[in-house]
Amino acid sequence: MVQRILVLDGSPAGESACGTAACVVQNNGHLRVLAIRQEAGKQAAEGVSLLAAEVLQQAGWSLAQGNAPELVAVVVGPGSFTGLRASCAAAAGYAVGVGCPVVGVTRAEALAPELDAALAAAGADLSGWLVVTAARRGRVFVEDPQGARAINIADWVAPQGKWLVAGEARSVLAFPSAVSCALTHPDVEQVAAAALQRLRGELPERCALPLYVDPPEAKLPANGLRAAPI
Known part of the structure; x- marks a missing residue:
């Protein structure tokens, strides 16, 4: 059973923009927040990996100590384009580093x-x-x-x-x-719970990649790409 879960969320956009990282413990089906760090602002959402490093240190979780997270859960959207890219990249990188699964969930x-x-x-x-x-x-x-x-x-x-x-x-x-309904944004326990459901196969598969609802804004130049340098 997965016990240690790292939760990352950089999805809130606009005036609500913020970054969140938390260490959540599962014990006999109950979830408890061991450490949490949240900062408001677009820069905080983009730097969610720094918040993750802080909560991991607070919780005392690390690969060296043999108690690294066993699951990384990340909110994949919908939301801030940059915040989603930053948080999903941080989640994927950390999961690869410690060799644990990474699971994406929507709000x-x-x-x-x-x-x-x-x-x-x-x-x-x-x-x-x-x-x-x-x-x-x-x-x-x-x-x-x-x-x-x-x-x-x-x-x-x-x-x-x-x-x-x-x-x-x-x-x-x-x-x-x-x-x-007064519910606005999921808390870290709700994100962790949904990630565990997906890990158990109770939710359809979803890659831990940003959920981009809008089409890309970047467009090719009217005259095409420049020729390769000689």
């Missing part, structure tokens, strides 16, 4: 158990749940059990039915009928 996958419970408690009149998170340029990311997509706020058309709506940007989208 909604980590929040799903609580959202499903809230949905069940609300009764049969709700159609489902949505997680709405901040993006750039007048858009938001919307994630449900089927996946994530980017939405232009100006073009938003609410789905039919009554929905449970979570996420830090939930108030940005208009719904004719909705129940607001």
Whole structure:
């Protein structure tokens, strides 16, 4: 049984941008945070590997001492383009270094158990749940059990039915009928729990790579690439 889990998260974007690293212990199915470090700002998200080094030192986990993490869990999105690249790269590098698995989870996958419970408690009149998170340029990311997509706020058309709506940007989208949920972003225990589910095969396979909802912004020059130097 996996007992030591390193959790990395650089996904929050915009005003919510931050980096998080934590050492989480599993004991008889219960999760406990042994050490956690979180810093606000884009630079913190990009430097999540530094936060990871700090929490590993606080927890006393290392390969040399024979108690390195047995699993690295990383939030793969949707969220900050740079933060996702940095955190996923740090997760993959550390996992290779200590020889343990690395598992990616999305925000909604980590929040799903609580959202499903809230949905069940609300009764049969709700159609489902949505997680709405901040993006750039007048858009938001919307994630449900089927996946994530980017939405232009100006073009938003609410789905039919009554929905449970979570996420830090939930108030940005208009719904004719909705129940607001206070859940905004998964905590490290929720991320670790979802990663363990995926490791056990209880969630579909997903590579620990950034979940890029938007197409790449980089474009080839109109006249093509320059010729190779002679």
